[in-house]
Amino acid sequence: MSTRRITNLVRRLWTSVTTRRQVGWLLWIGAAAVLVLVGSWLITSGRREAQILRSDPDAIPAQARLMDFAVARGAGVFRGQCAGCHGADGKGSPARGVPDLTDSDWLYGSGQVRDIEKVAYYGVRAHNPRGWSLAVMPAFAQPVPAAGEKLAPLSPGEIQAVIAYLQSRAGHAADPAAAEAGRAIFSGKGGCYDCHANDAKGDPAIGAPNLVDGIWLYGDGSRQAIFDSIAYGRQGVCPARAGRLSALRLREVSLYVFALSHRSRPHSDTSRP
Ligand code: HEC
Ligand code: HEC
Structure with a gap:
């Protein structure tokens, strides 16, 4: 034609x-x-939004469809509200003391959705009465290492001894005499055991990090970085978002963070929401 x-x-x-x-x-x-x-x-x-809000947050990851829906939306919230500090990939920044949210190492709680949500709502040391703020890392080079606590300062030599102890505990080479002196300081006058636990594995009830697992919140694990933490103290802040983001958005972003750190876990359930 x-x-x-x-x-x-x-x-x-x-x-x-x-x-x-x-x-x-x-x-x-x-x-x-x-x-x-x-x-x-x-x-x-x-309907899915209502279900996300109504459900026990820790039960949502097992519901594949609901979880996929929430995670897709949480990704946008994370980009806008969290990635500036935690990184677009959620891996944080040891240079700035921002933790990696993609691993299974948690400062607070055990990485359940509820634990993450509590931080998302009320923050860490963010002056929110419901947030985490039970301990700070004292500055042992100061005459008064921590306000309101009976802790004596440590000399640079004593700090080096504690570092030797931590390194020997983590399986690195360290001078045995220094390590032994450091052990005594750790479980004695330094008061380290009080927050980081006797075995130095930390305390997720107050956000005191594990000091012998090779994962560092601050720096690269070099003697200098560890020295700086002990001598000058640390008190990282994660902002509170309660009242600034809706309950739905906070739950979605918490589920997103949960998914970041539980990537390898297959969804076990394919039930329709
Ligand atoms: C009052 C509680 C408390 C005491 C006592 C204390 N710490 Fe800490 N420490 C903390 C907290 C809390 C943090 C995490 C601070 C943060 O998240 O910003 C921390 C962080 C650290 C870090 C950084 C860890 C990392 O992953 O980068 C080191 C190293 C450390 N502490 C060593 C020590 C040593 C050694 C002593 C004893 C000389 C000690 N701490 C005593 C609470 C304490
Ligand atoms: C201003 C920078 C900043 C922003 C923005 C921020 N965070 Fe944080 N976040 C931190 C720091 C720093 C810490 C570590 C606090 C400490 O030292 O204890 C942290 C800790 C956390 C933890 C605890 C991790 C653990 O190991 O237990 C979670 C969960 C978390 N943030 C989630 C979020 C979420 C979700 C958002 C967005 C809604 C967010 N953060 C926004 C800086 C930030």
């Missing part, structure tokens, strides 16, 4: 009243179908 014949055919069809009516009907049906689709999408989203 030549182009002219096609054009003629189309023109004839269009000028016929019946065809115009049929096209009109088709447009109406198309519009109605779009409305139905958008409507059912909105209803499903609304």
Whole structure:
């Protein structure tokens, strides 16, 4: 068929009243179908949102569809509210004392959705009465290492001894005499055991890090970085978001963080939400 014949055919069809009516009907049906689709999408989203809010947060990761829905939305919240400090990939920054949220090492609690949500709501040392703020790392080079605590300062030599003890505990080479002196300081006058526990493995009830697992919140684990933590103290802050983000957004971002750190765990359940 030549182009002219096609054009003629189309023109004839269009000028016929019946065809115009049929096209009109088709447009109406198309519009109605779009409305139905958008409507059912909105209803499903609304139902999932309600379910996310109603559920025990720790039970959501096992519900694959609901979890995927929440995680996809939480990713946007994370980009806007958290990535500036924790990094777009959630791996944090040892140079700034921001923890990696993708590993299984937790300062506070044990990485359950509830634990993450508590930090997302109330923060760490963020002057929120419901947030984490039970301990700070004293500055042992100061005459008074921690306000309100009976702790004596440590000399640079004593600090080096404690570092030798921690390094020997972590399986690194260290001078045995220094390590022994450091052990005595750790479980004696330094008071380190009080927060970091007798075995130096830390205390997730107050956010005192494990000092012998090779994972460092501050710096690269070099003697200098450890020295700086002990001599000058540390008190990292994670901002509170309660009142600034809705309960739904806070739960979505907490589920996203949970997913970051539990990537290898397969969804066990495919039930419909
Ligand atoms: C009052 C409780 C308390 C005492 C006592 C204390 N620490 Fe800490 N320490 C903390 C807390 C809390 C942190 C984490 C600070 C933060 O998150 O910003 C910390 C952090 C550290 C860090 C940094 C860890 C990392 O992963 O980068 C080192 C090293 C450390 N402490 C060593 C010691 C040693 C050695 C002693 C004893 C001489 C000691 N601490 C005594 C509470 C304490
Ligand atoms: C201003 C920088 C900053 C922002 C923004 C920020 N964080 Fe944090 N976050 C930190 C720091 C620093 C810590 C470590 C606090 C400490 O030293 O104890 C932390 C700790 C945490 C922890 C505890 C990790 C653990 O090991 O127990 C979680 C969970 C967390 N943040 C989640 C979030 C979420 C979710 C957001 C966004 C809603 C967010 N953070 C926004 C700086 C930030």
